């Protein structure tokens with residue numbers, strides 16, 4: 001079975017992200033609308049250091065936690081990259097994936113891509129894509145929850161309650177995989193890794209204007225926490241252990257165990 005990159009090339013839009021290339025009189029707040037959907041695979045790969053590695057390995061990690069007769073959740077699924085990885089790596093009886101996103105443009109395209117995956121491979125886990133707010137979801141008993149760069153878009157005061165509800169739905173032996181952009185409490189470390197992230201974007205072909213306009217578009221809607229804040233909040237939500245398993249510059253992913 002081809003890996004994520006190969007399969008991505010076979011299925012998803014290859015339209016380059018030029019959304020912030022022209023000067024805008026006023027930069028609107030970032031929203032996951034149809035314009036973003038069209039360029040999203042290119043945007044996220046060129047903006048998030050380590051993204052393809054994280055996505056593929058969420059599938060690998062899920063293979064270790066997924067249990068028969070349970071649900072696997074992909075929360076804030078966008079175009080379903082994580083869902084596709086789960087379906088490539090998890091072959092367990094009577095498991096199914098529920099992918100959830102509140103952007104109708106994302107959900108519509110996600111369903112198309114998953115349909116394409118269905119027609120390319122046999123014996124994939126069944127999947128349901130819900131257009132819904134993850135804050136008002138009734139969680140079913142689950143062995144694996146992925147929040148891949150989604151929590152940072154939830155209002156800070158709503159994050160603890162969401163994590164507590166996920167914790168309550170997790171079966172013993174299951175896991176939450178949480179990936180986020182990081183804030184650093186040490187100002188110098190924060191500046192260094194922020195500058196290196198800008199260098200990463202530049203190396204991926206983004207201009208200074210694109211970098212600056214994207215930054216003002218996301219600054220009010222995407223609010224990163226530090227690794228320490230994540231750890232404390234996850235423990236407060238009832239998780240027993242938090243294990244970071246990946247970091248590239250200011251982007252990281254952690255496993256939280258019930």
Ligand SMILES: C[S@@+](CC[C@H](N)C(=O)[O-])C[C@H]1O[C@@H](n2cnc3c(N)ncnc32)[C@H](O)[C@@H]1O
Nearest residue numbers: 032076077078081101102103133134148149153
């Ligand atoms: C950065 S993207 C996630 C990327 C995706 N998980 C991946 O790995 O490709 C964040 C997604 O979260 C979704 N989102 C934000 N807030 C949400 C909410 N309250 N309920 C459901 N989805 C939400 C957005 O619509 C967007 O598609």
Ligand SMILES: O=C(O)C(=O)C[C@]1(C(=O)O)C=C[C@@H](O)C=C1
Nearest residue numbers: 043044047048149181214218222
């Ligand atoms: O931090 C940035 O500059 C980003 O572009 C990050 C980020 C993210 O982490 O979700 C923001 C919005 C897009 O979804 C893609 C990437």
